Amino acid sequence: MPVAIEQPFQVIPTLDYSLVDGSPEERKRFKADLLHALVNVGFMYLKNTPVTQARGIFEQVNQLLGYIPKVFDLPVETKMTCSMLKSPHFLGYSRQGQEFTKGARDNREQFDFATDYACTWKEGDMEWKRLWGPPLYPPEESLPGFRKCIVDYLNGVAGLGFKVVELIEECLKVPAGSLAQFYDEERMQQRLKLLKYVDASNLRPEDGTQGVGPHFDHGLLTFLLQATAHPGLQVQNKAGQWIDAPPVPGTFVVNIGKALEIATQNVCIATSHRVISPPKGMGSRYSVPYFQSFSLAAKVNQGIPIPQEILDLKRGRGETGIVESVNYSEYATECNGHVQLIGRIKSHPDVGEKWYPELFNELFPDGRPSFGAAY
Ligand SMILES: O=C(O)CCC(=O)C(=O)O
Numbered sequence: 234m235p236v237a238i239e240q241p242f243q244v245i246p247t248l249d250y251s252l253v254d255g256s257p258e259e260r261k262r263f264k265a266d267l268l269h270a271l272v273n274v275g276f277m278y279l280k281n282t283p284v285t286q287a288r289g290i291f292e293q294v295n296q297l298l299g300y301i302p303k304v305f306d307l308p309v310e311t312k313m314t315c316s317m318l319k320s321p322h323f324l325g326y327s328r329q330g331q332e333f334t335k336g337a338r339d340n341r342e343q344f345d346f347a348t349d350y351a352c353t354w355k356e357g358d359m360e361w362k363r364l365w366g367p368p369l370y371p372p373e374e375s376l377p378g379f380r381k382c383i384v385d386y387l388n389g390v391a392g393l394g395f396k397v398v399e400l401i402e403e404c405l406k407v408p409a410g411s412l413a414q415f416y417d418e419e420r421m422q423q424r425l426k427l428l429k430y431v432d433a434s435n436l437r438p439e440d441g442t443q444g445v446g447p448h449f450d451h452g453l454l455t456f457l458l459q460a461t462a463h464p465g466l467q468v469q470n471k472a473g474q475w476i477d478a479p480p481v482p483g484t485f486v487v488n489i490g491k492a493l494e495i496a497t498q499n500v501c502i503a504t505s506h507r508v509i510s511p512p513k514g515m516g517s518r519y520s521v522p523y524f525q526s527f528s529l530a531a532k533v534n535q536g537i538p539i540p541q542e543i544l545d546l547k548r549g550r551g552e553t554g555i556v557e558s559v560n561y562s563e564y565a566t567e568c569n570g571h572v573q574l575i576g577r578i579k580s581h582p583d584v585g586e587k588w589y590p591e592l593f594n595e596l597f598p599d600g601r602p603s604f605g606a607a608y
Pocket residue numbers: 426428445450457466506507508520521522
């Protein structure tokens with residue numbers, strides 16, 4: 234029987250998480266919507282989650298929204314006390330213009346935070362083991378309560394993330410735990426970024442308008458909180474068109490990372506996305522992506538066994554078109570940690586050069602890039 238080819242998506246589907254705990258019919262509808270989003274879009278809005286609705290840790294989201302402008306407004310010397318240059322784990326503060334995507338400078342300022350984790354790496358171990366380690370925060374007295382707010386928020390979103398992975402297993406009709414086999418048995422470290430994109434009146438003409446360039450997320454799933462009303466996030470469909478993903482209050486934008494794509498034999502798709510700097514006079518855009526990850530040691534290239542009826546959905550999707558993005562081809566041979574380490578060094582070459590000089594030299598034999606070499 235011929236398979237209907239999906240048209241390139243023009244809108245990002247919205248899923249109602251409250252249906253998960255609804256009647257059997259409602260749960261079935263949720264799973265059908267989720268399967269469509271996983272296979273054909275790679276992006277979705279998720280509303281009515283325990284984190285974003287008026288129960289659960291909703292208060293933490295409100296608190297976080299209040300703290301975000303304040304942490305960026307701290308004096309630069311205070312922010313630099315937790316500079317990412319001090320961290321072999323690529324955690325901490327990065328000034329605007331320190332990060333690259335596909336070789337071009339990103340016009341965004343950011344803090345990378347993570348769940349607490351004691352680094353277990355020691356001299357002689359694989360270098361990627363050093364990626365997970367203690368986060369750096371601004372001094373408590375500079376913004377009392379901020380650290381606790383981030384930790385509570387991280388724990389809340391992480392809980393939601395693990396539940397969504399279980400739902401994905403159900404949708405793909407694979408045994409429970411098929412994806413969870415790529416977790417560590419003990420604790421794992423999960424990360425988020427606080428991002429500030431200044432508007433064009435704060436940029437020089439030569440800075441361009443790249444908030445963040447076209448890229449795939451590397452990991453399992455990303456849960457993005459768009460913290461202001463600014464447009465700017467765009468998602469690329471298989472025809473190569475850039476589709477707007479404007480903020481919708483009370484939702485997360487959830488997207489699939491490359492590791493999940495490969496682990497599911499490309500049934501779930503990672504979709505390229507980018508952010509355009511806000512136009513002049515619109516003020517700064519803030520956002521908070523949470524990146525859920527597999528174990529650093531996980532090798533996902535084999536992919537999990539998936540029933541044929543689900544694999545067949547790939548045919549209905551048709552070929553993907555032009556994709557302007559980084560590709561993470563290293564997953565074919567390397568473990569998750571090594572792929573992530575390469576990505577981090579390419580995104581933050583100054584941090585990579587300091588802490589991973591050998592790998593840095595392999596990736597950048599001509600020295601620190603200005604433009605055109607990095608992701
Ligand atoms: O700021 C956003 O809306 C998206 C950020 C993003 O895609 C990323 O940091 O991976």
